[in-house]
Amino acid sequence: MKISLGPLLYYWPRETVLAFYRDAASWPVDTVYLGETVCSRRRELKLVDWLAIGEELAAAGKEVVLSTSELIESDADLRAMHAVAENGTFRVEANDMAAVRALAGKAPFVAGPFLNVYNAGTLSLLAGLGAVRWVAPVELSREGIADIVTEAPEGMETEVFAYGRLPLAVSARCFTARYNNLTKDHCEFRCIEHPDGLALDTQDGQHFLVLNGVQTQSASVHSLVPELAQARQAGVGVLRISPQSQHTGEVVSLFREAVSGAIGPEEATARLAPLMPAAACDGYWHGKPGIVSEWERAHARAPATEGRP
Amino acid sequence: MNAAVPLPQPAARPMKLVCPAGTPPALRIAVDNGADDVYLGFKDETNARNFAGLNFDDKSLREGIDYAHRKGAQVLVALNTYPQPGTWRKWQAAVDRAAALGVDAIIVADAGLLAYAAKTHPRLRLHLSVQGSATSHEAINFYHEHFGIRRAVLPRVLSVEQAEKVVSRTPVEIEVFGFGSLSIMVEGRCALSSYATGESPNTHGGCSPAKAVRWQQVPNALESRLGGILIDRFGEKDNPGYPTLCRGRFVVNGDTYYPFEEPTSLNTLELLPRLQAMGVAAIKIEGRQRSPVYVETVTRVWREALDDCARSPERFRVRPAWQEALAGISEGRQCTLGAYHRPWK
Structure with missing residues (x-):
């Protein structure tokens, strides 16, 4: 199985982003997805900067893919999408149907996680338009992915969100601006203060979600590191690791070791824990609520806490 | 004639009123109170209001279609969830059932299912569901070019200006939400519910x-x-x-x-003349899960409002009695213009 670095979902200062990808050139990843997919107001890097980063990563032997925005609202958003889709150098991950339309019949593309590919019918339609890889929606279970893979067109590559806080929802509204009592158009780019998102807890203290501007993510970190054998069996070809502000390179290396079989699920899980910004979850993979951790439930030494799902 | 006086514009077409029918009584009430279209679903997960006690089987749908057609209304069947792996046949069968029963259109979100419907039932009218998350004319035109969709429901995230641009750049009829529960996230792009419960x-x-x-x-x-x-x-x-x-x-x-939003309802009555002038084809009322009383109130008010607006848009005024009636059935008894007007922008 290959390992990819998903698009950076947070808003980091320009120098931090540049340093992150300079480091990534030496990490054991096969593919790097680049570009701003969350909020068009984030301008620390422009397309030309992403292209330059892409050139360096490509020179280091990485497959580079540019991702389009997950929400298109304005004419400016459409122009930005076209600029990415028609960049002429790198493969593109399409995250809405306008982007699919821009790419269809012109260039092979990656069908991104926001295209809602929940069945083989939709996947074969996209394959006919040029999709060569698809990224499963985060909600899909191992079983569901395996079912789709069985009927997938010849040569179609399957990628899953294997590590990171789950991008669960997108809105036209900005919840980070709302928290700061600011309007979206005068948001002061406060996202930049929250390199792993702004934590949201329940009133009884459960870490539940994080706010990432217009995007809402899980607070828990989805991790398939103990499930790699099952992922391979299900037909997964690419494991996506979502960038976080600390330890991403170590997470990538750990996944690489686990994929190669050098370490088993127990060791991988134990070594991953201190690298994570929050507790692990894996419910979606098992067809359960996304927030639960089946791994923890199965391996808990103490009896399970009462009153939790 | 003074050259400065603009020529009279051709009157914009009246907008259709699309009302929810969670049950057969709600369907009859919506039709009786002036709905142009009613929309409903089958009794299973093929539609986005799969709740106990709601929706239609073949018999009640056949009767509902007869009732609506006798009174000049159309019936739209929502097949607007995403066929899950291994259950494709169920959605396919639902499309076939809707076509065989003679519904006026189906409302679909999944691209694969649209492809199936367009190929298998070329005369069946297709609407793109709001769950399809098509937020630009280019996305809508994708569905038009590939499946010949005739109408698209816009996600509740665009401003009036953005919606106007979409309408002017697509041959597809545009339906917008006028009233009801307000979705804060982009429809079809929210997994918060399955994160907590396993179902979305x-x-x-x-x-x-x-x-x-x-x-x-x-x-x-x-x-x-x-x-x-x-x-x-x-x-x-x-x-x-x-x-x-x-x-x-x-x-x-x-x-x-409330980190996302206070509980409020969407109410766009005051925007009707603008929506009509820009060429919106239909106004959708949310609420298949709501009571017949809700359907009665909301259909009656919106019928009057749309008729007023069609007759003389320039003199259109929101009547206090309408607002009062709608306030009584709104969640949280507060209304907002939602994304159409963006105080949070």
Whole structure:
């Protein structure tokens, strides 16, 4: 199985982003997805900067893919999408149907996680338009992915969100601006203060979600590191690791070791824990609520806490 | 003639009123009160209001179609969830059933299912569901070019200016939400519900499902939980609302507040002349899960309003009696223009 670095979902200062990808050139990843997919107001890097980063990563032997925005609202958003889709150098991950339309019949593309590919019918339609890889929606279970893979067109590559806080929802509204009592158009780019998102807890203290501007993510970190054998069996070809502000390179290396079989699920899980910004979850993979951790439930030494799902 | 006087514009077409029918009585009430279209679903997860006690079997749908057609109304069947792996045949069969029963259109979100419907039933009218998340004319035109969709429902995230641009750049009829529960996230792009409960609109046809809800009285408060997760805590003065996840009160850096939005309803009555002038084809009323009283009130008010607007848009005024009637059936008794007007921009 290959390992990819998903698009950076947070808003980091320009120098931090540049340093992150300079480091990534030496990490054991096969593919790097680049570009701003969350909020068009984030301008620390422009397309030309992403292209330059892409050139360096490509020179280091990485497959580079540019991702389009997950929400298109304005004419400016459409122009930005076209600029990415028609960049002429790198493969593109399409995250809405306008982007699919821009790419269809012109260039092979990656069908991104926001295209809602929940069945083989939709996947074969996209394959006919040029999709060569698809990224499963985060909600899909191992079983569901395996079912789709069985009927997938010849040569179609399957990628899953294997590590990171789950991008669960997108809105036209900005919840980070709302928290700061600011309007979206005068948001002061406060996202930049929250390199792993702004934590949201329940009133009884459960870490539940994080706010990432217009995007809402899980607070828990989805991790398939103990499930790699099952992922391979299900037909997964690419494991996506979502960038976080600390330890991403170590997470990538750990996944690489686990994929190669050098370490088993127990060791991988134990070594991953201190690298994570929050507790692990894996419910979606098992067809359960996304927030639960089946791994923890199965391996808990103490009896399970009462009153939790 | 003074050259400065603009030529009279051709009158914009009256907009259609599209009303929810969760049950056969609601269908008849909507039709009787002036709905142009009613929309409904089958009794299973092929539609996004898959709730106990709602929706239609073949017999009640056949009767409903007869009733609507006799009174000049059209019936749209929502098949607007995403066929899940291994259950494709069920959605395919639902399309075939709808076509065989003679419905006027089906409302579909999944591209694969649209492809199936367009190929198998070329004369069946196709509408793109709001769950299809098509937020630009280019996305809508994609569905038009590939499947010949005739109408698209816009996600509740665009401003009036953005919606106007979409309308002017596509041959597809545009339907917008006029009234009802307000979706804060982009439809078809929200997995919050499955994160907490295992079921979401995309996968199971429902958000924050009733079976995952628990109410619990604790000292000085009533707590609502969804999948075990505390969504809100109500004091005696609060009006406890259904624990839809994005309407909960949570804590960010010590502040307890509604991080997404206060519970409110969308109400766009005052925008009607503008929506009509820009060429919107239809206004959708949310609420297949609501009571016949809701359907009666909302259909009657919106019929009057659309008729007023069609007759003389320049003299259109929102009547206080309408607002009062709608306030009585709104969630939280507060209304907003939603994304059409963006105070949060």
